[in-house]
Amino acid sequence: MPNNNEDIVIEMQKVCTRFGSQTVHTDLDLDVRRGEILAIAGGSGTGKSVLLREMILLQRPTSGTIKLFGEDTSTLTDAQSHRLRQRWGVLFQHGGLFSSLTVRDNVGLPLREHSALDSETIDGIAEWKLSLTGLPPGTGLKTPNQLSGGMLKRAALARAIALDPELLFLDEPTTGLDPTSSAGVDELILRTHALYGLTIVMVTHDLDLLWAVSDRVAVLGEGRVLAVGSMDELSQHQHPIIKSYFVDQRAIISKSKVRPDVPAQEDTWRAK
Numbered sequence: 548m549p550n551n552n553e554d555i556v557i558e559m560q561k562v563c564t565r566f567g568s569q570t571v572h573t574d575l576d577l578d579v580r581r582g583e584i585l586a587i588a589g590g591s592g593t594g595k596s597v598l599l600r601e602m603i604l605l606q607r608p609t610s611g612t613i614k615l616f617g618e619d620t621s622t623l624t625d626a627q628s629h630r631l632r633q634r635w636g637v638l639f640q641h642g643g644l645f646s647s648l649t650v651r652d653n654v655g656l657p658l659r660e661h662s663a664l665d666s667e668t669i670d671g672i673a674e675w676k677l678s679l680t681g682l683p684p685g686t687g688l689k690t691p692n693q694l695s696g697g698m699l700k701r702a703a704l705a706r707a708i709a710l711d712p713e714l715l716f717l718d719e720p721t722t723g724l725d726p727t728s729s730a731g732v733d734e735l736i737l738r739t740h741a742l743y744g745l746t747i748v749m750v751t752h753d754l755d756l757l758w759a760v761s762d763r764v765a766v767l768g769e770g771r772v773l774a775v776g777s778m779d780e781l782s783q784h785q786h787p788i789i790k791s792y793f794v795d796q797r798a799i800i801s802k803s804k805v806r807p808d809v810p811a812q813e814d815t816w817r818a819k
Contacts, residue, residue, distance in 0.1 A: 554581045555614075556714060556746045557602060562611035564597055571597050572608065573770035584740060584747040586757050589767030590792055595750045596718070598767070602748065603637055603716055604628055616713075633661055635714035636707030640722055642699045644691040650677065650702045651687030657709040676705040679742070680735060697728030701735065708739065715739070717749040721756055733759040754793070766792065 557579035564572040571594040579585050587595050600606045601613060604620060613620045615631060623631065636657075637643075644653045655673035658664055664672070674687050680701040691699060700720060707715060720736065721729040737760055740747055751757065757764055758778050765775045768788040774781060782793055 555579070556581050556616060557748070558612075558614040559598075559601075560612045562598075562601070562608045562613065564594065564601070565609045570770060572611075575611070575767075575771045577765055577772050577775070579746060579748055580763075581746055582744060583762040584736070584749065584760055586749045586751055586761040586764045587767065588751065588757060588764050588792070589773075590788075593767035594770070595767055599716060599718060599748070599750050603635065604632065633710055634712060635716060636710065636712040637716045638700070638703050638707045638718060638720055640719040642691065642703040644699070644703060644706065646691050648690070649687060650689050650691060650694070653691065654687070654702065654706045654709055657706065661710060673705070673709070676709055677702065679708075679739075680705045681731075695728075696724050697731060700724070700728075700732055704735065704739065708743065711743065713745055715743075715745050715747045717747060717751075719751055719753075720749065721751065721753045729753070729755065732756070736760050768792075 559577045562575040655669040
């Protein structure tokens, strides 16, 4: 894929992030290319979630430059930030759906906030988005607490794509799911990417997911991006932190898999 300014959706240069005396990022550089699935990986405490929050304008870095669709986020007015946020969707780690609303109303909420469509049209679009994620008819009339973990992820994705975004952020999309549901999320991400042709940025610890869907993976460590590449490239990387990360994550997955004669437990099969 060519690498020029028109192909860069997110550009981060010399980003530093500090919380008091704690330094999370130091001179971090990262580009996200249009149309790719970029995953952000790394050990606990490397600042993956912090980086995601900076990308979606939930917090500002201490210093450095972040450009979204070519716009410097440090110079945006509130109105410009509001307009920019409508160009992406976010699937939060635990879904982030409102328990007091039906699933259909949750999915339709962005449309009610950012469009002049009538309620009947919004309900129809919400049902359509839910069907695109593979949820059965009638799911929209349920509340989030009536859904399984896998169904909740799909409903949250339906809300994230409600406004037909150009950019989609996924925060630990397989956390807490059993193997079958996790594999379903893999397929769902690929299908959504193909259907909309959008750019996807994903934070995950899940090596299976990294192998299955990512075009490139950025591995964080030492306050910066240690390397960016395909999983084939990174699995052969000689940096000690990167080598250790892949070995440790495979050990976690191996130890947490259940023997065939032992019933699987949905929330313990994967150690996140």
